[in-house]
Structure formats: structure tokens, C-alpha cells
Amino acid sequence: MIKKTLSLFVFICCMVPVFAQLKKEAWVDSVFNSLNTNRKIGQLFMIQVPAQNDAASMNEIRAKIKNEQVGGLILTGGNPIGLAKLVREFQDNSDIPLLVSHDAEGGLGMSIDSTVAYPSPLVLGAIRNDSLLYELGKSIALQLKMVGVNLNFASTVELNSSPTLRYQSFGENKYRITGKAIAFMKGMTDQHVLTCVKNFPVQSITVSDVQKDWPVIVPTIDTAQVYTFRRLFENGLTGFIPGNKELPLFYTNMNLARKNNFSSQMLSSLFIGKWVKQNMNYQGLAFADLRNIPPINEKNSEGLPSLYALQAGNDIILYPEDINIAIRKIRRQVRRDKQLEAQLDNSVKKILAAKYDAGLSQKTTIDTDNLLLRLNSPQAQLLNKKLQEAAITILKNSNNVLPVSILDNKRFVYITSDTTQKPDVFFHYLSRYTHADRFTLHDLNELTRLAATSQRLTFIIGIYPQATLERLTVLQKLLELLKKHEVVLCDFGNEEFLRIAAQYPTVVTAYTNTPEMLEAMPQIVFGALPADAILPMKISDQLQTGAGSATPQISRLTYSIPEDAGMDSRLLCKIDSIAKEAIKNMATPGCQVLVARNGKVVYDKSFGYLTYDKHSPVTEQTIYDLASLTKVSATLQATMFMYEKGLIDINKKASVYLPELRNSNKKDITIIDMLTHQSGLAPFIPLWPQTMKDTTFLPQFYSRKRDAIHPFPVAPGLYGSQAMKDSVWSWIIQSKMADKPPRTPYPYRYSDLGLMIMQHIAEKVLNQPLDDFLAQNFYEPLGAYTTRFNPLDNFSTQTIAPTEFDKIYRKKMIIGTVHDERAAMMGGVSGHAGLFSNAIDLAKLGQMLLQEGYYGGYQYYKPETVRFFSTKIYKGRRAIGWDRPVQSEWNSPTSLLASPLTFGHTGFTGTCMWIDPEFDLVYIFLSNRVYPDRSTRLNSANIRSRIQDVIYQSIFDYCTHSQ
Structure with a gap:
């Protein structure tokens, strides 16, 4: 029977083409x-x-x-x-x-x-x-x-x-x-x-x-x-x-x-x-x-x-x-x-x-409805993007400079051969991976001075088709001066340059300077995209047909369109209207929203202004106060590091590492209870009134000038003393614990004090200030150069979103110094608040955690460490340090569509970061909703969770329509 059925099937298969031909x-x-x-x-x-x-x-x-x-x-x-x-x-x-x-x-x-x-x-x-x-x-x-x-x-x-x-x-x-x-x-x-x-x-x-x-x-x-x-x-x-x-x-x-x-x-x-x-x-x-x-x-x-x-x-x-x-x-x-x-x-x-x-035997109708949209479909745009990315050719990589994996302890310098590039798309995308100083070939004197320094420099040079022979001559002279530094030459179709390209150790060509090529080149250079193209023709005796080096992808965030990550771009655009609604209703003057899926940033937009006077628009470079996101983006990272290295046992008492707690009411609290907010610590204690008399700053704690005795910035023109920092720590130790029945555990009660104590543990165990440790071990290697405490040390106020006009403590507009009063008293560096960042740099940290500790060619944590800390361990919603969704409950901090594996946190200033391993998703929302005062409209309108709803709906919609 089986043989007869198989024979019939073969016969039908053979006859189908015959019938079609007839x-x-x-x-x-x-x-x-x-x-x-x-x-x-x-x-x-x-x-x-x-x-x-x-x-x-x-x-x-x-x-x-x-x-x-x-x-x-x-x-x-x-x-x-x-x-x-x-x-x-x-x-x-x-x-x-x-x-x-x-x-x-x-x-x-x-x-x-x-x-x-x-x-x-x-x-x-x-x-x-x-x-x-x-x-x-x-x-x-x-x-x-x-x-x-x-x-x-x-x-x-x-x-x-x-x-x-x-x-x-x-x-x-x-x-x-x-x-x-x-x-x-x-x-x-x-x-x-x-x-x-x-x-x-x-x-x-x-x-x-x-x-x-x-x-x-x-x-x-x-x-x-x-x-x-x-x-x-x-x-x-x-x-x-x-x-x-x-x-x-x-x-x-x-x-x-x-x-x-x-x-x-x-x-x-x-x-x-x-x-x-x-x-x-x-x-x-x-x-x-x-x-x-x-x-x-x-x-x-x-x-x-x-x-x-x-x-x-x-x-x-x-x-x-x-x-x-x-x-x-x-x-x-x-x-x-x-x-x-x-x-x-x-x-x-x-x-x-x-x-x-050609199918002309059948009458077909040519439909002109939505024709332009269909002709310019996301699928067509994505293919165009992929074709150009796949064509970028690494002609020379003699010293294995590419992909550039190490970002810390080096300075990047970008040089363009074309002064007319406005905007400079190549530099724009390069800046998403690292900070680079921008020069043109006209800045030869300054570049010559830089070349003579002993500092470790990496020069990335964009060579455009418009570059004349005169400019190329200047470039050749400059390259002679740069021999002791790393130099990456990025060609966009300059034929004169390609003829001499073989004499340089690191050369990449895109053949043309389309926007897609200008976007893709930095992603190739920094390993966000792999390269395996080859030269289609001979351009010199040294560079023959077939020349080309392959380089791997090292799991940095890349940039694409939603459909490349299995999301519907038309649905994702609904985020625009929600963000604009928040601004219109004065829930926040502006915001940044970033969505990354499958390692691809598919949505990265800025809305509104730094303030309601609409003078300075929010850009992707705008830096926001992360507030309580500091807990997971800073202090928890140090905690995970110490845990993995065996430097701490999170099940032990905090007093094991901080002897000053042994004679206090906090002698028995454990690290894990602090991180899950079940330690009995007070939810909030105002500390600044103890450093003031009425509205006067006490001189033993404050100075209007920064000096050796008052090194810590509290607000512009106001600096705190080491004595105040020590006093804050003693007041935390002396603070009351919550009441509870004897021999019963403390219930969940959110408190900043546990993370403030955790900072002291980290700084003592690591023998290093928390901000220095995190910058050296995480933020700088990740290329998150805006993620830092006290941003005014490196950035101007024009790039930082103001938070609140502080009427009760500092009596002025807060820009660039931490919004949280207690963190300000600590000089801007605290375990619970003080970190600043823009969305893309924070997303690098989020993506590293989503990739279970791996990013940019480096394994920051073992996968099991990330999984251990991000997994819920008690009946409540919390993981170790991380917040998590509450499934099917209206008071969940996330969208109800988020998977049970999701972990993240929110911040009082109107921020959030949520990481969903099941959907391979990172969602960042940054705002200054506390400007000019502590408005609750962002929370009452569910802006952050509604945006997150749209993100998941775009995934579900794409899956439905792509089948």
C-alpha cells in the first residue's frame, strides 16, 4: 500500500510540470x-x-x-x-x-x-x-x-x-x-x-x-x-x-x-x-x-x-x-x-x-492605493540596509586593530576630509560607540600637536569622494606623523586614495557615501556588525580582486529598523503620540525613549525640551538624572562583581563587612535582605535638616567655595565637607528600624538606606570609591561615557536636563547635581541615587545584562551571576536588587504584557530601564518629570507602562502578520 501511494505521489509530481507546460x-x-x-x-x-x-x-x-x-x-x-x-x-x-x-x-x-x-x-x-x-x-x-x-x-x-x-x-x-x-x-x-x-x-x-x-x-x-x-x-x-x-x-x-x-x-x-x-x-x-x-x-x-x-x-x-x-x-x-x-x-x-x-495570461489589477508606502516598505528598506552593510570591505587589518574592542584608557580622535558634511552622519554614529574629538584636515596644527603626545590615541579618518588631491596630500603628510598611533582609514569611494591604500595598515572601504554606508561604517569598526566582504576588482598591485579581511561581531548594540528585530514599525510609531501627550499635559518637558531588541536599537527618539520654556530641545546626547536607577545601574553592579569574585557573601550580615554596625540596631540585617527591601530599614529619613538652622547652611558642613575641606558638590556654588559625609553615615547607623512582632521576618518595605549601606560595603571591600570603580570596570569599557556621577565634571549644563527648583533645601534650580537631597549631601555619589546618563549609554549596560554579562568582546559577569540576581527569590515581586513585574495586577511597575522574566527598575525623576530576556528586549525611558516641581502626572497617566504596552504589541503584531 505504501509503495502504491509513493508511486502515485511521484507520478503526480512528475505530471505537474507537464500539465503546466500544456x-x-x-x-x-x-x-x-x-x-x-x-x-x-x-x-x-x-x-x-x-x-x-x-x-x-x-x-x-x-x-x-x-x-x-x-x-x-x-x-x-x-x-x-x-x-x-x-x-x-x-x-x-x-x-x-x-x-x-x-x-x-x-x-x-x-x-x-x-x-x-x-x-x-x-x-x-x-x-x-x-x-x-x-x-x-x-x-x-x-x-x-x-x-x-x-x-x-x-x-x-x-x-x-x-x-x-x-x-x-x-x-x-x-x-x-x-x-x-x-x-x-x-x-x-x-x-x-x-x-x-x-x-x-x-x-x-x-x-x-x-x-x-x-x-x-x-x-x-x-x-x-x-x-x-x-x-x-x-x-x-x-x-x-x-x-x-x-x-x-x-x-x-x-x-x-x-x-x-x-x-x-x-x-x-x-x-x-x-x-x-x-x-x-x-x-x-x-x-x-x-x-x-x-x-x-x-x-x-x-x-x-x-x-x-x-x-x-x-x-x-x-x-x-x-x-x-x-x-x-x-x-x-x-x-x-x-x-x-x-x-x-x-x-x-x-x-x-x-x-x-510573466503571469500575463491572467488579468491582474494594478492597485495604486498606498502605493508609495508599499514601494518603500520596511522590508525594502531593510534589504537596502543589509546589502550595504554586507558590502563594506576591510582591505587591510595588518595589526588586527579591527574590530576596535577596547574603549577605556584611550582617546579617540575623528578626522574628516570633507568639511561640508552637515550633518556628519559618520561621526554621529561613531559617537554612539565612544566619545571622539572631531577635527578636519584644516586643523593640521592641532592634529600635529596631538600626534606628538605620548597619550594612547586612536585616529579614525573619514575619506570622502569629494576629497581633492590637495587634501589627500595633506592627509598623507598627517599619516606620517601618526605612525605611532592606531589609525583606521575609512574610505567612502575616493578612487585616488584607494590607489595608495595598500601602504597603510588599517583600511576599510564602503565604495560610496550613501547614508546607509555612513551609518554602517562605525558599526563595522566597533564590531557591532561583522565584516566579510571582498574587493570585487583590482585597485592596485597590492590590493587585488578578492582582497578583504573578515572580522567578527562582538555583540555591541547595532542600529536597525524594527522589522529587523521582528517588530512592526508602524505600530511602534504610536510611542511618538504617547510621548507627545506626556509633554502636552506637562507630565514632563521632554524625554528620551529607546527600544533595543535582538541586540538592535530599533527605536531611539528624543521629544520635547529641557524645560517648558522650549529654548533647548532634548537630543540623544541629553543627560538625565537617573535617580533610583542608580541602585541597579551602579551599586548592584558593584555588588554582583563582589559576589562573583567571592569577596562577599550576600547571605551574611552587613556587620561582617562593616564593624561599625555591630553595636547598632542593624547588626543582624543581611545583605540579601537589604537588596530585597526586607531588612526593616526605615523607608525614608530626611538628613538635610540636621545640617541647617532654619534656612541657613551650617558652616561646619558647607562652604560657598570648593576647597580641600569642602570637596563635595551639593549644588552650584555650594560644597559639602567631609565632616558632613561622615555625619550622614553616622545618622544612617543611628536611624530607627521598623517595628515587627518578635521572631517574625520583616515584610517588604522599600528603603534607600539598604543601598546606601551597600555603597559603604563596596567601597570598603573594593578599597576604592564607588564612582571610580564603576567607571573603570563598567562604564568606560562599555563605551557609556555619559554614564557617571557628578556630570558637571565633564559636561556643560546645556547638555543636562534640569530637575527641580529645590524650595526646601538648596533653594535653587538643580542642574547637573543630583536631585536627591541625601545623595547631594554625599557629594553626588551615593548607593541609592546620583548616577546620570543618556538613553543609549544606559542601554549598553542593559544589553550587557541581557546578554548575561557579555558585551563588546568582554565577559563582565558569568551568566549564572546575572541570572541569580535577576530571578525572583521571595513571594514578593522583587529579585536581588532588581524590581520585577507583578503578573496580571494593575499596580505592576511594568506593562502587563511583559514576561515573568523581566527585571529592571524605575527612578523618581521619571526614568526606567526594563530588561526582558524572553523577548530579548531592553526598554529605556528617561525624563525630568520633577521639573519644575514634583508632578505626578507621568505616573497617573501611566506613560512609561503604556509605551511598554506598545513595544510588546509591535512584537505580537509583527509575528501575526509575518506568518
Whole structure:
């Protein structure tokens, strides 16, 4: 029974193609049999649709479709919606479906406005993975079909034999070109869009004597040049067009040339079709392009090029002259020549078969609703991005500088060769990985001074196509001075530079300076993206075809669009309206929102202003006071470090590490109870009243000048003494504990004091101030250069969001000093508050934790350490230090859609960071909702959790619609 079933299945599988072929033949025969000679000849012609689409031209095309029954159209440019409507009209008015063609080698965006333009063939030639070329062909085909195009004149597959960067060629290796060309073609044909390859190469043509006054040609063919064409022919290529260049021509009968008005260019363009079919076993369509055929200066010569094209073995005639006259001439010749009549019938049947393959046997509707959105779909944009990222080529990496993994203890300097770059996209994305000083080649004196320093420097130099020889000469002089430093040269298509690139140890090229390349280059340099592209052509004796070093991805955050991370960008845009609602309702003057999924930052926007007067907009560089996010972003990181190194036991009492607690009411509290807020510590104790008398700052604690006795910033123009810091610590030790029944554990009660005590443990065990330890071991290695305590030491107030006008303690606007009064009394560094950051730098820490301690090529923690601290251990919602969701309860600090594995924290100033391992997600929200006073509107409107709702909904929606 099983054998019979299997046999039946095999039989059906074998018969399906047979049935499909029979159906195709039946349709071709039925259409063919309905044609008279004139209509058959009309099928040979494809006419141009001008980009301007003026009324006179359109009427002429309508007449040719109706009267001459032309076989197809050639779109040359214009607006996609207008073209789609025209094609729809033309197809409706044609008795036989029209082949509609376009030269879309790089997508519709090459000549049609408001559409995606994909990379040039040279850039594609650098890509190692040919499957991306298949996806490109598929994407272009889908876009072409949206405007009614079913034939693509693409691509140019000739070898690059020139020493210059020829962007219309895949390169000079025939095998690599062939692989890409076949993949590209398959991508289109699988979507029922036909392919016609351009510029079949012929070196020369010899013409011998003729039979019936017709030339016999013998072309000279370069086997390397035609290799790709031959392979495409074997794989079912629809059509080809010969090259139009002038060829050396030798006649054995000079009278023949004069008699038939043949020129060498005419022979190149027209006469190669029959030879290719006979000598290369080609079964597809031969196209003749009449645009460059010189005029025949002879009476009644109109229509002769079209006749010659057919007689020479071509099937389709592009850009014909007067079609009516050409039809009459061909009809007259067909009546006299039965062999030509048979050839005409064969060509028409092949054209009809091609139309069937393009899906034209079925009536389709060209839909213009939301056409621009569909043409510029996220999928198309993502493919364009991936193609360009995959093409960036590391030409030299002699000292294994790339990827740049170590960020701390070195200074980065960026130099641009183009002073007109505004904005400087390359520098913008470079700054997302590290802080770099920016210079141009005009700053030679300053750069020379820098080069002479003993400081460890890494120079990253952007070389743009616009850089003149004069600037390159300056660059060469500068590079001589920089030999003792690390130098990474990033080229964006400067051919003069590439010729000398081999003499430098670290060189990367993107071939062009598109926005996508400018964004991707820093990600390659810093290892957020891998590199494995190779040079598609020789650019010097030292840099031959195939040169290129591969570098790995080292798990730094990269930047992409939501669809690349399995999220719906249209739904994610709802975050914009929620953020704007918060600002409109004065819940906060501004905010930053960042979403990263699967290691990709897919949403990173800034909204509003630093204050309600709207003078300074929030940017991605704006630094916010993180408030209680300090607990998990700072103190807990030191705690995890000490735990992993065996320096502390979190189940032991805090008094084990702090002897001063042994004689206090805190002698028995454990570290783990403090971190889970179950230690019985008071939830809040104001400390500043003890340092003041009424509204006067007591002189033993404060000074208006910073000096050795008063080193700690409390507010601008106000500094605290070491004595105050010591007093704060003694007051914490002396603070009351919560009441509870005897022999019962303390219940959950959120308190800052536990983390303040934890800071003292860390500083004693590590023998280092908390801020110095964290900067050296976490923030600087991560590249989180804005994540720090006391940001005014490094940043101006213009880059820091103000928090509150403090009316009860400092009596002034707080900008750059910590909002929390007790942390301010500690000089801005405390275990519970004091940390500042922008969203992207905080996200680096979040991503490291999401990746279980690994980031940027370095393992900060063992995976089990991160899992241990982030896992809930008691009945309450808390993990060790971390807050967690409360499933199915309205008072959860997170979205109800967050997974049970989620961990994170919120901050009083209007901040949060949530990390969800199940969805591979990091969510950051930063604001100064306490400006100018402690408004509760952000909390009452659930702004943070509503934004988080949208994040999860975008994931669910994408999963639903992608299936």
C-alpha cells in the first residue's frame, strides 16, 4: 500500500510540470491563432513611455497600442503612481497583454522618484553572500509588479576590465559575477518578472560573402567576457541585448556594405542575435536596441532598421522608428520570404510564451492605493540596509586593530576630509560607540600637536569622494606623523586614495557615501556588525580582486529598523503620540525613549525640551538624572562583581563587612535582605535638616567655595565637607528600624538606606570609591561615557536636563547635581541615587545584562551571576536588587504584557530601564518629570507602562502578520 501511494505521489509530481507546460502552450497557441500578419509584427515592438507623460505623447502611445498592436512598453521614469495608472490604462486597452519593461538594475529608484534605490553593481560585487542578490532580485521584482512592470533590463554583467571604479559592473571575477547574476535573475523570475541582460560583448565582426544579399557574420568573442552570459543562457535567461559600441569591421565584399547601408555599429547591435542562438544554444529572446543605429541616408529607408533587426535573428525591437512603415516593410518581406515568415511566427510564439511566464495570461489589477508606502516598505528598506552593510570591505587589518574592542584608557580622535558634511552622519554614529574629538584636515596644527603626545590615541579618518588631491596630500603628510598611533582609514569611494591604500595598515572601504554606508561604517569598526566582504576588482598591485579581511561581531548594540528585530514599525510609531501627550499635559518637558531588541536599537527618539520654556530641545546626547536607577545601574553592579569574585557573601550580615554596625540596631540585617527591601530599614529619613538652622547652611558642613575641606558638590556654588559625609553615615547607623512582632521576618518595605549601606560595603571591600570603580570596570569599557556621577565634571549644563527648583533645601534650580537631597549631601555619589546618563549609554549596560554579562568582546559577569540576581527569590515581586513585574495586577511597575522574566527598575525623576530576556528586549525611558516641581502626572497617566504596552504589541503584531 505504501509503495502504491509513493508511486502515485511521484507520478503526480512528475505530471505537474507537464500539465503546466500544456496549459502554457494552449494559451500561446490560442492567442497566436487569433493574430493576422500585422498584429504578429506589432508584437515585435516595444515603445518608449516618456518620463514627462505629456498629453501628446500619451495619445500617440494609445494610438500605437490600438492601431499597431505593439507588443510592449518601455518605462523611462516619472512618478510611480502616475506610471501605474498609465500602465493600467494601457493594459486595459490592449487586446494582447503588454510586456512592460524598465531599466531597474538598482530598483525603481534609479529613475522613478519616491522609491528605493538599491546599491550599484560594484557595491553588490563586494558581497560574499549571493543569497542577498536573490533577495534583491525578489524585492525589485515585487516593486516592479506594483507599477505593472514585468520585464527588467538588468543587470549589466560585463567584466570590469578598467582600473577605475566602474559602478555598473559586479567586478572582474567571472565566477563571482556569474553567481550574483544568476541569483539576481532567479529572485526576479521566481516572482514572474522577466530578465533581459544588457551589453552582450563582441570584440569584432568579420563579414563574409552573402547568400540572397544577406551578410554572414563571424564575431570574435572573448570567452571570459561571455562566460556569465553563457551560464545565464543555461539557466533560462529571458533575453539579452548586444553592446552598442563601435567594433572593428572587415568586409570581404565592400560592395555589400555600400549596397545595404551597413555600418559597423549596426552590425554590432543587430546582427549578433542569430549567431548567439546558433552557436550558444540560446533559446530565449534576442533584443535589438535601435536608439543608437545611425540613420540610413537612402530614399524609402524608413523602417529598414526594424526589418534588418528581424532578418538578423532578433525577436524584439526596442525604440523603433515609424512603426507603421516598419510593419509594411516587414510584411512585404515576409510575403516574399517563407523562411522569414517562419522566423516571425517563431519569435511571436516566444514573445507570447514570455508573457505567459510573466503571469500575463491572467488579468491582474494594478492597485495604486498606498502605493508609495508599499514601494518603500520596511522590508525594502531593510534589504537596502543589509546589502550595504554586507558590502563594506576591510582591505587591510595588518595589526588586527579591527574590530576596535577596547574603549577605556584611550582617546579617540575623528578626522574628516570633507568639511561640508552637515550633518556628519559618520561621526554621529561613531559617537554612539565612544566619545571622539572631531577635527578636519584644516586643523593640521592641532592634529600635529596631538600626534606628538605620548597619550594612547586612536585616529579614525573619514575619506570622502569629494576629497581633492590637495587634501589627500595633506592627509598623507598627517599619516606620517601618526605612525605611532592606531589609525583606521575609512574610505567612502575616493578612487585616488584607494590607489595608495595598500601602504597603510588599517583600511576599510564602503565604495560610496550613501547614508546607509555612513551609518554602517562605525558599526563595522566597533564590531557591532561583522565584516566579510571582498574587493570585487583590482585597485592596485597590492590590493587585488578578492582582497578583504573578515572580522567578527562582538555583540555591541547595532542600529536597525524594527522589522529587523521582528517588530512592526508602524505600530511602534504610536510611542511618538504617547510621548507627545506626556509633554502636552506637562507630565514632563521632554524625554528620551529607546527600544533595543535582538541586540538592535530599533527605536531611539528624543521629544520635547529641557524645560517648558522650549529654548533647548532634548537630543540623544541629553543627560538625565537617573535617580533610583542608580541602585541597579551602579551599586548592584558593584555588588554582583563582589559576589562573583567571592569577596562577599550576600547571605551574611552587613556587620561582617562593616564593624561599625555591630553595636547598632542593624547588626543582624543581611545583605540579601537589604537588596530585597526586607531588612526593616526605615523607608525614608530626611538628613538635610540636621545640617541647617532654619534656612541657613551650617558652616561646619558647607562652604560657598570648593576647597580641600569642602570637596563635595551639593549644588552650584555650594560644597559639602567631609565632616558632613561622615555625619550622614553616622545618622544612617543611628536611624530607627521598623517595628515587627518578635521572631517574625520583616515584610517588604522599600528603603534607600539598604543601598546606601551597600555603597559603604563596596567601597570598603573594593578599597576604592564607588564612582571610580564603576567607571573603570563598567562604564568606560562599555563605551557609556555619559554614564557617571557628578556630570558637571565633564559636561556643560546645556547638555543636562534640569530637575527641580529645590524650595526646601538648596533653594535653587538643580542642574547637573543630583536631585536627591541625601545623595547631594554625599557629594553626588551615593548607593541609592546620583548616577546620570543618556538613553543609549544606559542601554549598553542593559544589553550587557541581557546578554548575561557579555558585551563588546568582554565577559563582565558569568551568566549564572546575572541570572541569580535577576530571578525572583521571595513571594514578593522583587529579585536581588532588581524590581520585577507583578503578573496580571494593575499596580505592576511594568506593562502587563511583559514576561515573568523581566527585571529592571524605575527612578523618581521619571526614568526606567526594563530588561526582558524572553523577548530579548531592553526598554529605556528617561525624563525630568520633577521639573519644575514634583508632578505626578507621568505616573497617573501611566506613560512609561503604556509605551511598554506598545513595544510588546509591535512584537505580537509583527509575528501575526509575518506568518
